[in-house]
Amino acid sequence: MAYRPDFAPSLSRLGTESAFEVLARAEALRAQGRDVINLGIGQPDFPTPPHIVAAGVRALQGGAHGYTPAAGLPALRAAVAADLDARHGLRGDAAVHPDRVVIVPGGKPTMFFAMLMLGRPGVEILYPDPGFPIYASVIRYSGATPVPVPLTPEAGLAPTADAVLTRITPATRMVILNAPGNPTGGVMPRAEVDRLVEGLEAHPHVAILSDEIYSRMLYDGREHVSLLQYPQIRDRLILLDGWSKTYAMTGWRLGFGVWPPGMVEHAIRLCINDHSCVNAAAQHAGIAALTGPQDAVAAMMAAFDARRRRTVAALNDLPGVTCIAPAGAFYAFPDITGTGMTARTAQDRFLNEAGVATVAGTSFGAHGEGHVRLSFAASTDQIDAAIARIRAIL
Ligand code: PLP
Numbered sequence: 001m002a003y004r005p006d007f008a009p010s011l012s013r014l015g016t017e018s019a020f021e022v023l024a025r026a027e028a029l030r031a032q033g034r035d036v037i038n039l040g041i042g043q044p045d046f047p048t049p050p051h052i053v054a055a056g057v058r059a060l061q062g063g064a065h066g067y068t069p070a071a072g073l074p075a076l077r078a079a080v081a082a083d084l085d086a087r088h089g090l091r092g093d094a095a096v097h098p099d100r101v102v103i104v105p106g107g108k109p110t111m112f113f114a115m116l117m118l119g120r121p122g123v124e125i126l127y128p129d130p131g132f133p134i135y136a137s138v139i140r141y142s143g144a145t146p147v148p149v150p151l152t153p154e155a156g157l158a159p160t161a162d163a164v165l166t167r168i169t170p171a172t173r174m175v176i177l178n179a180p181g182n183p184t185g186g187v188m189p190r191a192e193v194d195r196l197v198e199g200l201e202a203h204p205h206v207a208i209l210s211d212e213i214y215s216r217m218l219y220d221g222r223e224h225v226s227l228l229q230y231p232q233i234r235d236r237l238i239l240l241d242g243w244s245k246t247y248a249m250t251g252w253r254l255g256f257g258v259w260p261p262g263m264v265e266h267a268i269r270l271c272i273n274d275h276s277c278v279n280a281a282a283q284h285a286g287i288a289a290l291t292g293p294q295d296a297v298a299a300m301m302a303a304f305d306a307r308r309r310r311t312v313a314a315l316n317d318l319p320g321v322t323c324i325a326p327a328g329a330f331y332a333f334p335d336i337t338g339t340g341m342t343a344r345t346a347q348d349r350f351l352n353e354a355g356v357a358t359v360a361g362t363s364f365g366a367h368g369e370g371h372v373r374l375s376f377a378a379s380t381d382q383i384d385a386a387i388a389r390i391r392a393i394l
Contacts, residue, residue, distance in 0.1 A: 015137030018363035022347070026357040028278050035342050037386040039374040040357035042182060042331065044248035046303075049287075049296035052247060055288030056281045064280040072103025072256070073283045079290040084239075087215075088226040096228065102257045102267045103286070103294040105278050106250075107213045110240040110257035110338035111176070113270045114209050117263060118173045119144035127176040128159055128165055129331070129365030130183055130388040132211070135176050136365065144173070150367045151184055153324060157333065158186030168203050173202075177227065178211040180218060183364045183373040184333045187218070190225045197230045204248020207236045213255070214329040216246040216297060219305050222327055228258070235260050245329075246297055247289045252282045304330050307376040307383055314387040315374075319394055333361065337370040339394055346372050354389040 022040040029036050047053075071077065077098040084096045104110055111134060119125060119142025127135040129148030139146040147167050151157045164175055179187045188196070200206060210227040218224055229235050242255025259267045271277065308325065311332045315323040320338030336346050347360035350372070363370025376383060 013140040036355045038357040043250040046248045052289045056285035059284035061283040071268045077101040083290045105253035107242040107255040115142045123173045124165045124171045125174045130368035158188045159183035165199040174207045176209045178327025180214040185329045187327045209238045210301040211240045218328040254282045332374045357384040
């Protein structure tokens with residue numbers, strides 16, 4: 001008799017990230033000879049800046065072939081702490097201690113570890129909807145109940161303090177925040193974050209996971225409001241950030257968490273059990289990224305901003321489509337309800353009929369209905385061609 005695995009029930013609760021499925025479908029169409037423009041996947045279309053690649057190569061050639069400490073190279077943890085302090089104006093007691101920084105392979109492990117620590121049946125975890133699909137997936141996987149916090153156009157497709165605070169119950173153990181947000185690019189203004197933090201003081205049983213992976217990607221002179229700037233929640237704040245988006249390093253698999261004192265040892269133990277340590281050469285590249293010149297980041301952001309304006313203007317010019325300008329990240333999240341299509345129909349028709357890969361808003365939660373996500377981390381030629389093709393089928 002053939003072997004049939006007797007799977008753990010939790011496995012069936014694990015969701016996925018549709019952007020990867022769309023990528024696979026786009027590749028399959030390309031393999032059939034179709035010309036597909038991919039605005040589906042969320043990664044910069046730029047190469048990693050050369051001085052960062054050179055540092056990785058040097059590390060490999062110089063013999064960085066062994067394990068590193070599980071939490072990461074001390075020099076990298078120190079560079080992360082110094083970079084956060086400089087970027088967020090953290091000094092004295094508010095400064096980030098390198099011992100709280102845990103280097104992991106990408107942005108995702110920090111959210112997975114947080115869920116493994118706090119999620120379990122009977123517990124509620126709040127997450128933005130529409131939001132990064134892995135949040136709901138890993139919450140469910142842990143056995144906890146996912147509680148969506150709807151994002152509304154009135155609030156710039158970002159959460160409001162009220163929307164979060166009114167959903168907290170005695171069973172809530174964690175609130176996930178993500179600014180700038182995927183897929184909406186929304187950010188909470190500082191006054192709103194102030195109100196949220198003030199409200200959270202009445203709920204000391206609730207941890208905060210702040211996913212700030214797009215923290216360097218803001219437009220129109222907006223400042224990034226990091227939750228690290230609020231000392232009153234430091235003892236329960238898990239900060240997630242990394243190199244993937246800022247330095248065009250998605251394939252290097254390098255990210256970090258800043259953990260509160262009571263949790264950091266558990267995070268390191270999870271690293272030891274899961275992956276031992278992050279690829280040593282990638283860590284050396286990560287040091288070069290943080291301590292070297294930042295002009296490549298500025299150049300990338302200038303390009304993204306130009307594309308953002310172009311994409312939003314072109315989308316608003318399509319019949320039945322309206323799009324608010326995202327405050328950050330590199331996604332447009334237009335409202336397509338005026339076309340009469342559901343999000344999923346639009347995704348399928350854009351891909352199959354127009355050869356344009358986008359992601360249905362519902363892949364980011366029920367509140368994403370009526371939207372699709374287009375990544376503008378693509379060349380202006382590709383963006384123009386993609387929108388012309390969508391116009392043709394509308
Ligand atoms: N958090 C958000 C909001 C993201 O959009 C992504 C990637 O798309 C990640 C985390 C994961 O980043 P990484 O590829 O570094 O794991």
